[in-house]
Amino acid sequence: MYVLTENFALYGKGFWGTVQLTVYASLLALVLGFVMASFRVAPIGSLRVFGTVWVNVLRNTPLTLLFFAVLLGLPRFGLVLPFQVFAVLALGCYTSAFICEVLRSGINTVPKGQGEAARSLGMSFGQTLGTVVLPQAFRSVIPPIGSTLIALAKNSAIAGAFSVNELLGTYKTLSELGYNIVWTFVWIAVGYLIITLSISALFHVLEKRYGVAR
């Protein structure tokens, strides 16, 4: 029971590490997912193929294998970066495939007539995309993006198994210090619950504010 109060600094550091990893990887995943989604709906064949291969390969890759390959593989090519950067890269690229699919199906839910109407009013491609298609797509992708980002937060625990600068990683230090291992894990679990439930709450608010009842 005293594990938390006596090691608050250690838990806090791990918690903060997980939050940072989640935020940075989410940003990378959202940006990369957006780029890949635009490749997948582009009128250019080679970009579509690239996007499709990216999504299908990454969606079917075990994340541990990706971490294994990135953490131990990239240094062989002379690319030596801090562990955190590698973790963000692996998590971000992996999640981008899921974000891409969510965004793509969001764009596909916008009826074709919306775009045709916009163009017949004389809107340019940028206007059609920015004022007609994307706002409507945004409304329908809020819940699936939320659950994808929750999955990302949970997957960040894999980084914790490789290093100690993360919430799950704190158990190694604490068990070496001789604390009760069950309580150590209870507080780790509480930490993850706080993160996943706050993402969930955030997206529930977003959905209430912007989502549409279909």
Added chain:
Amino acid sequence: MTAHALHGELESTALYDLPGPRTRRRHLVYGIASTAVILGLLAWILYLLFDTGQFTATKWSPFLYKGIQELVLRGLGNTLKAFAYASVLSVLLGAVLAAGRLSVHRPLRWAATLFVEFFRAMPVLVMIFFIFVALKAQPLPALVAGLTLYNGSVLAEVFRTGINSVERGQREAAYALGMRKTQVMTFVLAPQAVRAMLPTIISQLVVALKDTSLGYLITYEEFLHAGKLIASNLDYDLPFIPVVMIISPIYIGMCMLLSWFATWVARRERRSPKTAAVEVAPAEPETVLPGR
């Protein structure tokens, strides 16, 4: 690319009209440019691989030995064994939990809901580590138990969604015929729900298959573990990249095969007359926000 093919591919989006001759010429130029960039990227990766000497005979020689081939195959076998146990057990647990969540007895419903929501919100790796480190289980039971708790909870939600998506008239007609609630569930609702949710269930099993690789982190002697053993062998000049190049296509290929099977099942079930009273789910894992 013909205009027709392009049109067919993009028919469902609101983004473009059918391109005219000038646009098509412009797209052709963009297409050639982007192909060149992508091929350049691939060539650069290949150059890096050759430049750092990944294709030397020493690095690939370990795969010629029978002992090492057996090591890899044993790892693959252990991965599949964990997957088989975990998938069977999580389907069973999912069915039990779904029955609990759909129960008419309030305490049972609350207990099942609490269980499902907790294990869905918890990283599966934390569960596996807890069972492995705190409960001091062997690697295989720890991995299987962790995967079962997580995937069982997700599958419970899938089953529940499936039962609720069966048209209301089916349930009402069954009750009107004088069936009891267990009969309604087992003879009318569950068969249709399983057909509707089969693509989602298989997609969730892909998640379970991918997550068996977490066993590597608790020293379960699975596929990645075998790869790591070979890769850290100094006699073969640390053949890490060759190991990754052999392991990842097999692992990714297995997952792709199962994903493709889910898509095939989805298409088949949609055509089947037995799913007339229910909507067949797409072949994707469940993506419902927790807490609803």
